[in-house]
Amino acid sequence: MVFIGMAPFADAKQNRIFHNALLNRDKRYDGLVFIGVKTTGIYCRTICPARKAKFENCNFYRSATEAELKGFRPCKRCRPDAIPHSPAWIGTQATVNRAMRLIDDGALDSGSVDDLADRLGVSSRHLRRLFEEHMGAAPHQVAQTKRLHRARNLLIETNLPIIDVALKAGFGSVRRFNHCFKDQYKMSPGLWRKDRRGVGWRAAEDLVEPRGIEPLTSTLRT
């Protein structure tokens, strides 16, 4: 899109609305308007966390391309050049998808975010930023949620002792598991299991290990 010579979003009232969206970090305008700040030469998305420019210092554009054609550089904090569904964004989504598969396989149960980033060929800082952008959470938080979900399934579907649930779900220790579980669900894993099963739960000997759950030894990580 090229708008050279054309006043972008010339409607002053409309521009006030866009500026308010910037002040309020309004997601609804993300991707619809790009704000070029004349004093810095940088353009932003409405959701940018950086300090807000005054209305009189802002230009409003319909696309990242338009802002760049006017000589503005993309902000490093809100990355207007990589907004959802742009080619750059789709490229980074692929990296996040690969990371998610590795996390599924336990990459962050024993390894670090640095190791994971290495395997993906990106810096850990970049990986953290991509997760923030695509998942709204840090890699270790995503891994933690996955461990808790695995643990919940094991608590409901098997009769394994808590320590085995902890290790199979990918927690390094039962202590760590108890801590994380209580933090998230406000009760101990044992109590939660009882609560979920309620009255009439089958006796332990009736339980059959569900498919897809391997013997404990194979999932123990050193």
Ligand SMILES: [Zn+2]
């Ligand atoms: Zn910005």
